[in-house]
Amino acid sequence: MACHSPTDISGQLEGTINKDTKIYLIEPNGLREVAASYLGKVIDSTLVNSDGSFEFQNLPKTKEAKLFELAIQQSDKSPNYLQTDNPNKANYMPILWQPGESLQIAAKLDEFQKSFSIEYPSETNKGLLDLRDIKQRAYQTFLAGKHWNVENGSQLLEKEHAILQYQNKLITFADSTKYLMPALVALRWVSPENDYERVPEFLVSQCEKWTKKQPDNPWVKQLCAESDRANLPVLIGDVFPNLELPMLTKDTLTIKSQLGNKLTIVDLWASWCAPCRKENREVLVPLWDLYHGQGLQIIAYALESDETAWKEAAEHDGASKWLQASDLQGDDAPFLKKIRIQTIPANFILDDKGLVIAKNIHGKALLDFVKTYINK
Incomplete structure (x- = not known):
């Protein structure tokens, strides 16, 4: 040496x-x-x-x-x-x-x-090493050696769920650590691509946490600039915007006027989205059949440019049972811009006042959530 x-x-x-x-x-x-x-x-x-x-x-x-x-x-x-x-x-x-x-x-x-x-690492460097160990374990548990068929979208949600489980380990660390730099590294390791669309609440909570502790720290100011709510998707705890929607029936309806008596699922989908179509048939149809009479509403917004394809897909899946809306502007959908979403499948779960109580729950997790909420 x-x-x-x-x-x-x-x-x-x-x-x-x-x-x-x-x-x-x-x-x-x-x-x-x-x-x-x-x-x-x-x-x-x-x-x-x-x-x-x-x-x-x-x-x-x-x-x-x-x-x-x-x-x-x-x-x-x-x-x-x-x-x-x-x-x-x-x-x-x-x-x-x-x-x-x-x-x-x-x-x-x-x-x-x-x-x-x-x-002999400092407390901050020890925190960084601990974070590294958490990342390694989470990667081995949820992502290492895993392969999903995403070419046709059939396992897209499964892959996203695994990534979220991995991210949640880093998020938990960031929420609990006493040291700013390990928290910021955890935040960046959650998404090296700087894409927090699926976990925007994490950004906001980190800004709030560190603003209380170190309000004048330039790193904290950068963090809070990144977590500006105006640039993030609608958050859990927000009231969902009362937007007007052009319906498949040619009516124009507002979100608020169509809320369910107990629960509303705002579902973002498309006829060309394989996991969306699977969710229609295997999750939303059973939920509608079981719970619509007990206060469940579904408002679907489709990223479509072809009205015929949209209508045929909705009818084929059984999704025409519930409210269907689209501006027929494809990926340039005004509705998604207003709620600041780019990725589908996506959903927002609203209570009877329109408050977002959960989001992006799919499959069995959504079935269980609705059952528990309706029956409580």
Whole structure:
């Protein structure tokens, strides 16, 4: 191991080191750059010695703690390329460096993030390592080795459910941790693509949590800008907008005027959406038959441009039993823009006042939810 000063970042890698193996010190310049490939700024780099040792020599002169990412590159990839798809192969690890602090690191070359450790980590870095472990376990439990047939959409909801279970482990960590940086990394690991359409409540709750604790922190201000409700889908706890809908029957009706006495499902679907069609036949039809007389309403909005295809699909599935609406503008549907949704299948579950009490529940989970709610 090379000698190191009391304020550097250095360490030891285990594995076969080639002469071009480098480690880069990357600084994300904002929340969207955390855990995002090709975006962070390269601050320093160092060749890994043949014995696996490395040391950074040019740490920034600063009085503030810095969130860095250490990324190892063994090929001609860009220095700030981060492998974000598979935690088992991730080539980077976020760390918090305090000025005047020495970080001594150990890791395996081919399992850099998975094996990454810090000698005597700070509480924040311990939080990051704990988060890494939670991510690894969640990935192994819900996603590793799993394959879904999504080409025809038949297992799209199953895949989405597995991803949500994985994300929920990270969300639970972020909700419970006392440390901001591990919470922000968890938020970015929930969706490296920065797509929170399915979990917007998570963004809002994180903004509220950290605004109470650190209102002037620039990272918190970025977080709250990302969680602006005006840019997010309608949230659980919101009153669903009382929008006018052009119906298949040629009428124009408002959401509020059509609410069920107990429960309303606002269902977003399309004739070309295989999991939507399956949901119609296997879930919504049985629910309608069982509970419409007990106060259940279904308001369906279809992303259609062809009225004939829409009508035929609704009739074939038995979905013409309930209210069917569409602007017949396909993916450019005004209704989806107003509730800020881009992905289907989707649904919102409303109480008798139009308050969103749940959303995006499908299959057996939806059957059970409606049964329990109606019968309570």
